[in-house]
Amino acid sequence: MDRREFIEQVAAWSAGLCAATPIFEVGSILAAEEKPKAKPILAVAKGKEYGALVERAMKPLGSMAAFVGKGARVVVKPNIGWDRTPEQAANTHPDVVKAVVQQCLDAGAKQVLVFDRTCNDARRSYSRSGIQAAVESIGDSRAQCVFQDQKKFVPVKIQNGKSINEFSFYKDAMGPACDCYINVPIAKHHVLAKLTLGLKNIMGVIGGNRGEIHKDIHQRIADLNLVVRPQLTIIDATRILLRNGPTGGKLEDVKILHTLIASADMVAADAYATTLFGMKPEELGATVAAAKFGLGEIDLSKVKIVEV
Amino acid sequence: MRRPLWIPWRWWRRAAQLLLLLVFLWLFRRTEYTGADQLAGGENIFFRLDPLAGAAAMLAARQFIALFWPALALVALTLILGRFFCGWVCPLGTLLDYFHRLLRPLAKRTNRLLESRISNSRRLGGADIPVCPGGRHFEGRQECLPHRGEKCRLTAAGRAAKYFLLIAVLTAAAFAFPLVGLVDPFSLLVRGLTFWIDPMLFRGVDACFGWAGEGWAADVLQPFVKKRLLPFRPMVFHLAGLSAAILAVVFALELAARRFWCRYVCPLGAGLGLLARWSLVKRLPAKVCKSCGDCVAACRMGALDPAAGFSPEACNLCMECVDFCPKGIARFTIEIGRKVVSPQCHPERSEGSGANSAEILRSAQDDRRQARPVRLSRRTVLTGIAAGAAMPGIAWAARLGQQRPVPPDLLRPPGAADEPTFLGLCIRCGECMKVCPTNVLQPAIFQSGVEGLFSPRLIPRLIFEQSYCEYACTLCGQVCPTGAIPRLDEEAKHAQPTGKAYFDHNLCLPWAEKTACIRCEEMCPAPDKAIKILNTRKIIGKDGQEVEIQQPYVDRDLCVGCGICESNCTIEGTAGIRVFRVDAADPQTEFLLKPK
Numbered sequence: 001m002d003r004r005e006f007i008e009q010v011a012a013w014s015a016g017l018c019a020a021t022p023i024f025e026v027g028s029i030l031a032a033e034e035k036p037k038a039k040p041i042l043a044v045a046k047g048k049e050y051g052a053l054v055e056r057a058m059k060p061l062g063s064m065a066a067f068v069g070k071g072a073r074v075v076v077k078p079n080i081g082w083d084r085t086p087e088q089a090a091n092t093h094p095d096v097v098k099a100v101v102q103q104c105l106d107a108g109a110k111q112v113l114v115f116d117r118t119c120n121d122a123r124r125s126y127s128r129s130g131i132q133a134a135v136e137s138i139g140d141s142r143a144q145c146v147f148q149d150q151k152k153f154v155p156v157k158i159q160n161g162k163s164i165n166e167f168s169f170y171k172d173a174m175g176p177a178c179d180c181y182i183n184v185p186i187a188k189h190h191v192l193a194k195l196t197l198g199l200k201n202i203m204g205v206i207g208g209n210r211g212e213i214h215k216d217i218h219q220r221i222a223d224l225n226l227v228v229r230p231q232l233t234i235i236d237a238t239r240i241l242l243r244n245g246p247t248g249g250k251l252e253d254v255k256i257l258h259t260l261i262a263s264a265d266m267v268a269a270d271a272y273a274t275t276l277f278g279m280k281p282e283e284l285g286a287t288v289a290a291a292k293f294g295l296g297e298i299d300l301s302k303v304k305i306v307e308v
Numbered sequence: 309m310r311r312p313l314w315i316p317w318r319w320w321r322r323a324a325q326l327l328l329l330l331v332f333l334w335l336f337r338r339t340e341y342t343g344a345d346q347l348a349g350g351e352n353i354f355f356r357l358d359p360l361a362g363a364a365a366m367l368a369a370r371q372f373i374a375l376f377w378p379a380l381a382l383v384a385l386t387l388i389l390g391r392f393f394c395g396w397v398c399p400l401g402t403l404l405d406y407f408h409r410l411l412r413p414l415a416k417r418t419n420r421l422l423e424s425r426i427s428n429s430r431r432l433g434g435a436d437i438p439v440c441p442g443g444r445h446f447e448g449r450q451e452c453l454p455h456r457g458e459k460c461r462l463t464a465a466g467r468a469a470k471y472f473l474l475i476a477v478l479t480a481a482a483f484a485f486p487l488v489g490l491v492d493p494f495s496l497l498v499r500g501l502t503f504w505i506d507p508m509l510f511r512g513v514d515a516c517f518g519w520a521g522e523g524w525a526a527d528v529l530q531p532f533v534k535k536r537l538l539p540f541r542p543m544v545f546h547l548a549g550l551s552a553a554i555l556a557v558v559f560a561l562e563l564a565a566r567r568f569w570c571r572y573v574c575p576l577g578a579g580l581g582l583l584a585r586w587s588l589v590k591r592l593p594a595k596v597c598k599s600c601g602d603c604v605a606a607c608r609m610g611a612l613d614p615a616a617g618f619s620p621e622a623c624n625l626c627m628e629c630v631d632f633c634p635k636g637i638a639r640f641t642i643e644i645g646r647k648v649v650s651p652q653c654h655p656e657r658s659e660g661s662g663a664n665s666a667e668i669l670r671s672a673q674d675d676r677r678q679a680r681p682v683r684l685s686r687r688t689v690l691t692g693i694a695a696g697a698a699m700p701g702i703a704w705a706a707r708l709g710q711q712r713p714v715p716p717d718l719l720r721p722p723g724a725a726d727e728p729t730f731l732g733l734c735i736r737c738g739e740c741m742k743v744c745p746t747n748v749l750q751p752a753i754f755q756s757g758v759e760g761l762f763s764p765r766l767i768p769r770l771i772f773e774q775s776y777c778e779y780a781c782t783l784c785g786q787v788c789p790t791g792a793i794p795r796l797d798e799e800a801k802h803a804q805p806t807g808k809a810y811f812d813h814n815l816c817l818p819w820a821e822k823t824a825c826i827r828c829e830e831m832c833p834a835p836d837k838a839i840k841i842l843n844t845r846k847i848i849g850k851d852g853q854e855v856e857i858q859q860p861y862v863d864r865d866l867c868v869g870c871g872i873c874e875s876n877c878t879i880e881g882t883a884g885i886r887v888f889r890v891d892a893a894d895p896q897t898e899f900l901l902k903p904k
Contacts (some may be wrong), residue, residue: 151518
């Protein structure tokens with residue numbers, strides 16, 4: 001190999017590698033083609049047995065099988081952001097996560113992945129939240145609580161985004177790798193966003209510098225939600241964090257409600273969860289921005305609320 | 309002592325070495341967060357076995373450290389068995405032995421060269437080329453390379469080096485100048501493994517799996533390898549290159565002589581050797597048979613010398629001289645209260661070269677040297693003490709006699725005592741940095757002088773979003789072998805902040821740029837939030853809309869100095885909030901501009 005040949009090959013390979021870097025295009029079709037749908041259904045279930053609560057909450061929506069097909073690859077995305085115990089109400093309750101995963105398995109899912117981009121050390125958060133142990137206790141190799149792999153964050157263009165046009169997202173939570181994305185956030189206080197609910201739970205599947213989102217948090221959260229669209233949102237309000245969120249740490253800030261909210265419409269679910277804190281849905285900028293995108297129904301009078 | 313079960317002694321020793329090396333590596337791998345707040349315990353046992361580290365830390369910090377009770381047990385065992393630790397236990401010694409095996413092909417080639425030189429020399433009727441002290445090769449096991457390296461003579465100067473080091477290190481420690489971490493064999497081994505080998509291993513294996521792509525390797529092999537054999541994530545460390553270089557030099561010395569490090573440098577080996585002087589286990593015969601030098605050639609430690617005989621201070625009880633004694637007379641024995649009768653050497657001792665003048669001279673020297681089994685001269689002791697005592701003075705002179713102020717951003721691990729005590733107690737073993745789940749603990753370079761090299765410090769923003777002190781984690785105090793980082797429960801840890809956070813109003817987005825952010829407040833783990841909102845302003849944003857800006861401040865009574873705010877600060881480069889030492893003189897005025 002002479003010098004000329006070497007340089008040519010380097011150039012060719014580099015060009016090839018650059019060309020091969022994937023950028024997911026999310027066309028304007030997604031948001032634009034939202035058509036007025038039938039009245040979204042929102043299930044509110046109350047009870048102290050969280051495992052059974054999930055099943056009850058799913059009934060008005062037509063059971064888990066309506067969302068998870070046989071052989072589906074499912075992502076269950078709880079909030080495992082913090083190195084906190086379940087009673088401190090910073091993470092989704094492990095019993096809720098376990099029940100959701102179990103129902104997906106019962107519905108015939110081929111694979112159920114549970115993950116989050118944690119804020120504290122991932123090992124500590126997975127462990128102390130009890131979620132890793134809960135998923136492992138099912139004892140089914142199809143269900144796995146996995147740590148995120150840095151290599152799987154890929155840049156995605158957000159063409160309809162009003163505040164951001166591109167951000168990196170977790171590959172396994174999107175497109176071909178995921179047939180059904182189930183959003184399982186916990187409802188809690190957040191000083192900037194006011195509350196963190198279903199829409200903000202997207203923070204767990206994005207890469208890059210998440211602080212950037214904070215600069216215009218309401219609009220940017222809505223923008224990000226144009227990319228990953230959960231088929232189902234189950235908001236864990238079994239206990240909610242009223243102050244000092246999203247980390248919490250004091251039991252005095254926790255209010256126990258024994259409530260689950262389930263809906264295919266994430267905006268409606270967020271809107272309803274907002275009322276649990278004594279606030280109006282319109283007070284959350286992210287919910288308003290998402291509703292403007294047509295991502296869901298913010299007006300609860302236009303939602304069929306089924307209490308079970 | 310008979311060989312047990314008719315298995316040669318060296319096989320017992322090799323088995324012990326392999327087993328203990330595996331234990332060492334297993335403990336090394338276990339020095340990591342594995343899901344429980346409390347480690348199983350014993351991860352630091354090799355350091356706590358180390359009487360040199362213990363003595364130096366106790367001298368430097370001027371306190372008794374009860375954590376070092378296993379080292380006392382080792383001292384007691386050494387007084388019975390001699391320097392067995394170096395031959396049977398020490399993981400560095402075992403690795404050096406394995407490395408020597410790797411070098412064997414090289415040794416063979418050199419030996420062939422040597423042999424041809426000898427035969428040429430003989431053919432030409434030249435003088436004897438000194439090859440081995442025994443005057444011949446170790447038959448069938450061509451391992452003469454090390455002896456060639458030493459020119460077949462155990463030079464007193466070489467032997468004295470490690471004693472010099474030992475005395476200098478201990479004297480310097482007594483003058484509160486901690487150096488032991490630089491030369492302690494476990495410290496430099498664990499640092500090399502943690503800072504260099506482990507990250508390299510992770511990245512290498514990860515890259516291989518990356519190439520292998522999807523399939524069996526990714527599904528089955530990768531989870532197993534990642535979970536069982538690799539650390540959780542590749543860590544990043546300052547001074548990785550220096551740690552690697554130190555370790556590389558220790559191994560490269562193996563080219564000069566077998567177990568060169570152990571023979572000539574290791575101060576721990578020197579200390580154990582001094583104790584071995586009184587050990588109860590004796591080798592018989594105490595002299596080298598005149599007609600045969602097989603044991604001399606077999607000895608990896610150079611403990612057998614045709615002139616000086618056997619020296620217990622060098623012997624690490626590898627037992628090869630017993631296994632390879634052609635006449636089967638060499639043995640180790642415990643004799644208490646009885647005079648040791650040396651077995652007779654070969655009756656045919658006058659065979660061969662015969663008594664020439666050189667040999668007469670040699671045997672005359674024999675007795676004199678025998679009286680000093682430890683080749684430790686008064687000069688070595690005195691120069692060692694002088695060097696150790698001079699070191700603090702040299703360091704003092706190097707900074708022109710000025711008191712070095714502790715840099716305000718030199719954050720020490722939770723619960724660390726004042727700077728001199730902490731540096732005295734710390735043996736630079738790297739355990740805390742290995743176990744730290746967030747990689748925030750980094751070796752200091754010269755931030756607290758040359759005496760602070762390799763001591764742990766927190767660098768919150770080293771890795772964006774990842775390196776900070778985890779609020780509920782107490783692992784560093786659990787693995788510290790000396791108590792330099794005390795064992796604290798979570799509550800006690802929060803009561804001893806690593807520092808306090810300060811906003812830089814020239815950088816912080818809500819203050820300087822009138823941009824919403826408040827990421828630090830979001831991350832703050834204090835249950836009552838040490839970062840609070842000072843005021844909420846409504847301003848007109850770029851697009852003409854009204855934007856709410858929350859401007860934060862730090863409630864320093866609540867701040868524990870974990871640095872998660874600094875690590876996660878949204879802006880690029882230097883963070884808008886930084887953590888400074890609790891004792892730093894008013895960082896608000898000294899480093900940052902005050903808010904208007």
